[in-house]
Amino acid sequence: MRLCILGAGAWGSALAIHFSTYHDVMLWARDAAHVATMRSQRTNTRYLPGIAFPDALRLTEDLRACVDHADAVLVAVPSTGFRALLTQIAPWLGMTPLIWACKGFEPGSMLLPHQVAEQTLDLATPRGVLSGPSFASEVARGLPTALTLASDSAATRDLATQLHHQHLRVYTSDDVIGVEIGGALKNVMAIAAGISDGLALGHNARAALIARGLAEISRLGILLGGHPETFMGLTGMGDLILTATSDQSRNRQVGLRLATGASLTHILDELGHVAEGVHTAHEVARLARTLDVEMPIVTAVDQVLHERLPARKAVDALLNREPRAEWHH
Numbered sequence: 001m002r003l004c005i006l007g008a009g010a011w012g013s014a015l016a017i018h019f020s021t022y023h024d025v026m027l028w029a030r031d032a033a034h035v036a037t038m039r040s041q042r043t044n045t046r047y048l049p050g051i052a053f054p055d056a057l058r059l060t061e062d063l064r065a066c067v068d069h070a071d072a073v074l075v076a077v078p079s080t081g082f083r084a085l086l087t088q089i090a091p092w093l094g095m096t097p098l099i100w101a102c103k104g105f106e107p108g109s110m111l112l113p114h115q116v117a118e119q120t121l122d123l124a125t126p127r128g129v130l131s132g133p134s135f136a137s138e139v140a141r142g143l144p145t146a147l148t149l150a151s152d153s154a155a156t157r158d159l160a161t162q163l164h165h166q167h168l169r170v171y172t173s174d175d176v177i178g179v180e181i182g183g184a185l186k187n188v189m190a191i192a193a194g195i196s197d198g199l200a201l202g203h204n205a206r207a208a209l210i211a212r213g214l215a216e217i218s219r220l221g222i223l224l225g226g227h228p229e230t231f232m233g234l235t236g237m238g239d240l241i242l243t244a245t246s247d248q249s250r251n252r253q254v255g256l257r258l259a260t261g262a263s264l265t266h267i268l269d270e271l272g273h274v275a276e277g278v279h280t281a282h283e284v285a286r287l288a289r290t291l292d293v294e295m296p297i298v299t300a301v302d303q304v305l306h307e308r309l310p311a312r313k314a315v316d317a318l319l320n321r322e323p324r325a326e327w328h329h
Contacts, residue, residue, distance in 0.1 A: 005028065006077060007077035009274070079106055086116065103131060105287075130147055131150070131180070147234065150176045178231065179226075179235040181224060191254050195255040196209050250271060
């Protein structure tokens with residue numbers, strides 16, 4: 001299969017490294033200088049240092065050539081750039097299946113990626129989302145990983161068979177909304193877990209936060225049309241546990257540093273990578289208010305990130321909430 005991967009950040013590069021063992025892969029990046037450096041060094045020192053590109057992996061800054069080359073297109077840019085990229089490639093896609101691997105809500109619109117795709121792509125273009133508990137460096141190194149490819153298109157779900165390999169298991173689902181909600185919200189909960197651990201609140205607190213975070217994710221996801229079982233699976237509980245507990249998580253790192261009192265601007269500059277949970281927290285907090293959905297953890301994270309509420313005060317506010325039933329029926 002000829003596979004075009006759009007976005008040469010850590011995740012796009014990791015997927016390109018993995019899939020180039022099995023397929024004809026072309027990796028695109030917008031920055032021609034970055035492409036030239038990767039081409040000469042045969043690695044992505046900016047976003048995925050220390051992992052060599054396979055000889056077969058091709059690199060390009062020519063977007064049209066990459067899309068025209070493809071039997072399938074995989075988009076791995078941040079959600080902030082998703083609409084602009086889809087708008088650019090839409091005239092060239094036709095019936096070429098498109099999959100996205102970004103996790104988050106579009107800033108300013110409160111839209112999930114599939115909603116952005118509906119507004120920018122031809123309705124006939126097969127499409128879906130690839131998500132699950134996965135760190136880029138581990139996928140690139142060939143460590144065992146399981147993902148879910150969700151789509152309402154049989155043509156897109158059939159790609160799972162071709163993308164499924166020994167060290168990368170790809171399951172299928174028709175729950176695009178649930179998979180996207182799980183992937184987006186786990187980043188917000190990872191920031192909260194980082195704050196909790198940064199304040200040395202202990203393992204009990206972290207476990208409670210993950211469990212109650214999953215309740216918030218499920219509450220919003222089911223209201224928006226997601227399937228309850230999705231939130232117990234790879235793209236719900238699985239991705240949440242990974243991102244909330246491992247220091248490889250950029251979003252968890254944001255929370256850890258917020259707990260020290262560092263400013264968000266300084267944290268993001270120091271991080272050097274996109275942390276999707278930062279803008280997603282604000283969009284989801286807005287959406288929760290619009291839909292009248294109770295999401296106290298998301299609200300607290302948004303207040304810490306965007307209203308400069310001290311992390312300790314946000315935790316105190318959560319702990320001082322009135323007691324209630326664990327589950328709302």
